[in-house]
Amino acid sequence: MFESLPDKVSIYEVSPRDGLQNEAAPIPLAAKQRLVDALLAAGIERLELTSFVSPRWVPQLADADELVRGVSARPGVTLSALCPNAKGFERARAVGLHEIAVFLSASETHNKKNTNKTVDQSIDTFSDVVPPALEAGMRVRAYVSTVWGCPYEGDVDPARSLAITQRLLALGCYQVSLGDTIGVGTPLQTRRLCQLFLAEVPADKIALHLHDTRGTALANALVGLELGVRDFDSSVAGLGGCPYAPGAAGNLATEDLVFMLHGMGIATGIDLEALIEAGRVAEAVTGRRLPGKVHQAGSFKLRG
Ligand code: HMG
Ligand code: MG
Numbered sequence: 001m002f003e004s005l006p007d008k009v010s011i012y013e014v015s016p017r018d019g020l021q022n023e024a025a026p027i028p029l030a031a032k033q034r035l036v037d038a039l040l041a042a043g044i045e046r047l048e049l050t051s052f053v054s055p056r057w058v059p060q061l062a063d064a065d066e067l068v069r070g071v072s073a074r075p076g077v078t079l080s081a082l083c084p085n086a087k088g089f090e091r092a093r094a095v096g097l098h099e100i101a102v103f104l105s106a107s108e109t110h111n112k113k114n115t116n117k118t119v120d121q122s123i124d125t126f127s128d129v130v131p132p133a134l135e136a137g138m139r140v141r142a143y144v145s146t147v148w149g150c151p152y153e154g155d156v157d158p159a160r161s162l163a164i165t166q167r168l169l170a171l172g173c174y175q176v177s178l179g180d181t182i183g184v185g186t187p188l189q190t191r192r193l194c195q196l197f198l199a200e201v202p203a204d205k206i207a208l209h210l211h212d213t214r215g216t217a218l219a220n221a222l223v224g225l226e227l228g229v230r231d232f233d234s235s236v237a238g239l240g241g242c243p244y245a246p247g248a249a250g251n252l253a254t255e256d257l258v259f260m261l262h263g264m265g266i267a268t269g270i271d272l273e274a275l276i277e278a279g280r281v282a283e284a285v286t287g288r289r290l291p292g293k294v295h296q297a298g299s300f301k302l303r304g
Contacts, residue, residue, distance in 0.1 A: 001226055008267045009225070010046065011254060012177070012207060012233045013039055015282060016067075017048040017082060018251055019239030021058050023286055029063045029070075031285040036071055038278035039236060043270045044254075046078045048101065052088035058243060068095040080141065084115055086128040093136055100133055102126045102173065103143035106161040107150035110181070114145070114244040123167055130171045142173040143209060147193065148185035151245050158196050165201060175205050177233055180220065181245045183213025190220040194227040207231035210252045212238055212291070217252035218260060225266075232257060237279035237290035253292030255279055259299060272299050 016036055020027055032050075039047060049071060055062035064081060073079055080099040083089050092100045104122035105111035111119050130140050146153075147161045165176045178197070185193075190208075197206055208224045210217035210233070221232055233251065240251030258270050272294075279295040 002264075004226065004228065005264060006225075006230055006266060008230075008269070009261055010231045011044070011257065011268050011270065012046040012048065012231060013044045013236065013254055014048045014209075014233050014251060015039070015235040015237070015239045015254070017050050017061070018233075018241070019235045019282065020286075021051060021060055022241035022243055022249075023060055025287070027060065027285060029066055032063070032067055033070055035236075035278065035281050035285050036067070038274075038281040040071075040073055040077065042274035042278045043268075044275075045076065045269050046080070047073070048080045048082070051082035052091040052100075053082060053084055065091055065095050068092075068097060078139075082143075083129060083133075084122075085125050086132070089129045089133055093133075093138070097138065099139045099141065100129075101141040101143060101177075102129055102168070103145065104164070105145040105150070105179075105181070106156045106164055107146040107153045109152035110146045110150050110245060113152070114242070119164065123164075123171070126168070126171055130173060134172050140173045141207075142168040142176045143179055144168070144176055145179040145181040145242070145245070147178045148180040148189060149182060151182050158193050161193075162197060162200060165197065165206075169201065169205055175207055175231065176201075177207040177209040177231075179209040180211055180217070181242055183211035183217060183250070185210065185220045186216055187219045187223045190223040191227065194224050194229060198228055203228040203230060207233055209233040211240065212250045212252050218256055221252060221257060222260070236275065236292070237282045237295040238292035239282050239286065239290055250291050253279075253295060255292050255294035255299075259294045 050064040083100040234254040235251035238253035
């Protein structure tokens with residue numbers, strides 16, 4: 001192990017979207033803005049701000065347009081948002097985003113519950129999103145959810161997730177983020193999945209989006225890292241979950257990932273102390289104790 005570690009890893013922060021979408025109590029726009037500002041101040045370089053989805057499906061993110069309009073990020077920062085359809089794309093374009101993310105699930109039941117579509121219908125819908133977005137000069141990322149397991153169907157055939165990934169890349173998505181939506185993945189399964197994907201797809205086209213529901217997200221990230229994955233999604237303080245995936249609590253905490261990577265000599269561009277501050281803001285914004293380990297324990301400095 002640890003023979004092919006990189007100098008730098010790219011972290012894609014999802015807390016304002018994957019985190020806040022799952023909060024039951026309404027969170028005021030100003031509080032969301034405080035979280036976004038704190039994340040940007042910590043050096044986050046890629047940030048998923050919100051979703052341009054139906055406000056009836058995800059009321060918490062109904063203020064997406066206003067939130068994006070109010071964000072000012074330093075040059076070089078990529079801001080993105082989820083877009084399920086052409087209407088979402090138009091909203092994203094109107095507020096000046098340069099990147100969006102389409103999403104679907106590898107399992108039919110979760111896809112239906114999350115987007116009211118079959119997998120084929122979702123991919124058809126993306127034909128109305130990805131080409132126009134590329135023409136408008138935007139970049140498009142994609143998610144495939146339930147790759148490690150589905151809350152409704154159980155095991156998911158990895159070959160199915162790979163075939164969907166290849167269709168998304170062929171459509172023009174620059175990267176596909178593979179979701180362990182309900183945090184059921186274990187390291188050996190992650191190794192098999194990464195080996196399967198990396199045999200067919202260049203490593204920079206793959207990201208891992210790991211939920212830490214059962215405490216295995218960091219172990220799975222380490223397996224991906226060792227096999228050549230360089231892009232990881234995470235959420236400050238471990239905020240996160242999908243409202244249409246029962247039990248999908250908590251993304252991989254960004255502080256935990258950054259602590260591990262920095263400790264291994266791998267740069268992220270993020271200031272860990274400032275990130276821990278952003279985690280405190282996340283806790284204040286949500287009004288509840290958040291699960292991230294480094295968030296709770298703090299960082300560690302050797303004493304002289
Ligand atoms: P639908 O009800 O089938 O949509 O929902 P529709 O096209 O029939 O439209 C119904 C109404 O919604 C219409 O309004 C549309 O205008 C409106 P009405 O005429 O009735 O007043 N509408 C919209 N409004 C604003 N923005 C839009 C939009 N689209 C339609 N973009 C739809 C289909 C896909 C819209 C719906 O199912 C939806 O919004 N789903 C989103 C669910 C969601 O956000 N889930 C969480 C994110 S996924 C996730 O968390 C997993 C991930 O983290 C990876 C992982 O962990 O694995 C990404
Ligand atoms: Mg997620």
